[in-house]
Amino acid sequence: MNTLSRRGFLAASAATLSAATVPSLLLPVRPAHADGHKVITAGKRIIEVKGKAANVFGLTQADGSSGLVMNAGENFRVRLNNLIGEPTAIHWHGLTPPWQQDGVAGISQEPIPDGGSHDYDFPVARPGTFWMHSHFGLQEQLMLAAPLIVHDPAESGQDVQEVVVLFHDFTFRDPQEILAELKAGGHDMSAMAPAPAPAAGGHEGHDMSGMSGTAMGTGQSSHDNMDHGAMGGMQMGGGQMAGMSHLQDVQYDALLANDRTLDDPEVFAVEPGGRVRLRLINGAASTNMWLDLGKLEGKLIAVDGMPIEPIKGTRFEFAVAQRLDILLELPKEAAAWPVFAVQEGGRMRTGVVLAAKGASVGKLTEMADEDFPAVGADLEQKLRAAKPLDEKVVTRKHTMMLGEGPNYAWTLDGAMHGQDKPLAVASGDRFELTFMNHTTMSHPMHLHGHHFQVVAVNGKRFAGALRDTVLVPANMGMVTIAFDADNAGKWALHCHHLYHMAGGMMTSMAYND
Template identity: 45%
Template structure:
């Protein structure tokens, strides 16, 4: 299995040689702007619960996942499709020219196997990611980090660690989607093939059209294993227990029993391609500072990031700085990102867990100083994690470091989010993609959108080609965070302000892949 090295030294900008030694597969890429970087879509074999599985990947020239760019460096990339099926990559959180946004047939066609395409634009700084804009391919892990560092990142005396979250099933994505849509999306069962099933878009139809090459390793024969029992947990703080400061899990809103939280039980939940059977151990300095860049690349799972008694500061969401917020547990839905700053108290080992909302499953990584013992961690927590941000308590506490200039008297455009589990159909303004009613905007003319969710599932709503500011929650106005993906819980409303950009047709959709697959997407059409 290829390594998924997601840590780079805090002194990397001052000692490039040392940084490259610590991160052989994530290039610093300090080179002439005329030399394009390379990315390739591919298939790769990972090990999950002791079984081999073939999944997709997006690899750089050194064979690592995704890209890290330096301050001021252009996104000058040649993308080559070596995945064996037609695909195209969306640069989530970036604001490229519309032609380079990466949605098949909107406006450019997907790349056929063996084809390449060049990209060149000024990237937005922050923690972002890249993924196929084809649901079955994203479910099969066609995704990778895209980190664009700021000048202050080079000056900061801290180590950077990427925490890339995914949900995994041994079943084909088509089988998974069929089971969910049939109303039987309960505990996942292992499929008979480890190969990821593929799809291709034709006129924005998300239907599948082909399959990937067969895996080179043995196919799995059963689901991911359950929790480990009897492991020695002494000397190790366990996330999920008591917290100090504000408690982001103290939800005063809707009862979990009234909501539909998880419509599919995956076989495993991964952090940097690994489970807690064999978590990634990040070596850190005694008493050092860590910037944890968390990316939720899961297709249908919301997570809490839990550090137990280790204090954290939330300093950015979706790549955009926020006024620091202290706590030990923060959540993020599909497509969202968190930047968490952690001051280590000395020597030791500290698990950072990703807790599946409304369930006991957990994954994670471990920060450990040299020589510190690392205890075995269970795959199941003692108690289920709470539902995420049902009353938007976390979102309401966020404040942008530098937001949009306020403009009064704008009437929000109401956008209704709806759907049901039976029949399994998810809509925007009571329409699916096939009969969509685009949202109109004018370039440079401030507008507001109010997402009103009348369904019993939460929806992470992502707008392409723009950043927006949260300016209202359930009718209460405030100057919130800048984002590109906002979570709207059941029976709630969130208002966002946007300065529409390039005159073009941009996608607006739910980032829950089964919801997207069943049509929860429309267009944000900007006119000149």
């Protein structure tokens, strides 16, 4: 009861504080109109993390619910109100709207000023587990994100309970301060692990403000006749050998599941013997995770909202910005079953609990019993799309070099965002894009406005999953994706590690027609 009352006090305090300190919050918020627009408000919140109050952002509807739930076949008719005290732009991650409604500041729209609003209206054809998040500055680290669930009307009669969980990595520090330290001092070298074998070190990342430059030089931008093996001799600054990878840039205070730690996890009431569909979203700014079902075995049925041929397991790789849909057939005994998300290369974890009526929920520790390895491409190579892309002649190919430079510079084809040249595409193209990673870290690469199929890892071809975000392993890892150019416009293409993107690892893809 104390925890609940404390949460209620924090929520009330947040409302009082916001109204008193931010003049824009005194502006009237326009309700949903008769034309069917739902209102989502980007606003300020106070949550509790490890007994301390934390100021964060959020995306909520008028009833206080986080994010949005809708049906495929409906129009995404949303008015977004910005009440966070600064400009913002919100991206509908996984949806394929007209490009002007994609919500990316500097590419598809101007930022929404504080106190302003912006209307969106476009059809949503595909069901799936998607999400919405800020695409402006470092606001995503401050939890300006929420689930975006699109149901399949054909599945409305199924006897399956849905559990939606949004995971975050949380820090009490100012993200701008963290980025400044990264640019001044390079990487945290305590989180190094050998490659290509999965890392097993239990070190947590640290923001290193006193280190000299430790970044690898940028990769070559001319790559048509490149000797891939020649890259093995590249040296990293600071005396570190090539062939080493590191996993964390930032030391986090906690991992969160639906805003909560394992000190006070969210408990979902479930029926023994029932079926549960977990809709899981890795909304972390920079932490790849493992999804750990503990004593349960689950059936992975979709990734990034797109159906796959089911795969059974108890642990699944879960990179930044990716989503996992897992179907559970619960045991018939009345019990409590924790579901964990664990950081790669360490033991820090968070989670939720599925509990039958009357079951005892014991205390859960925030550290796993063992170190979890690096997240790589093992699961990726096992996934197969339920409905792969049609066979089609590839009309355009490009190999994009992922590079790393001094002062926390991250590049695509040798250029940081702002000096980059958009990737050219034409309507009707079947495009194959290969990401080649010359850096010491993995990169979750996200293409806006399209779903792509993973068709090769390290040159090995297969008919992999349809996705919108794929992890490219460190130290010369290669992933090839294929997609149809069927949504004309100008689209963001970037690493979804927030600080890598802020450090320059972002470009665009522009249709020439």
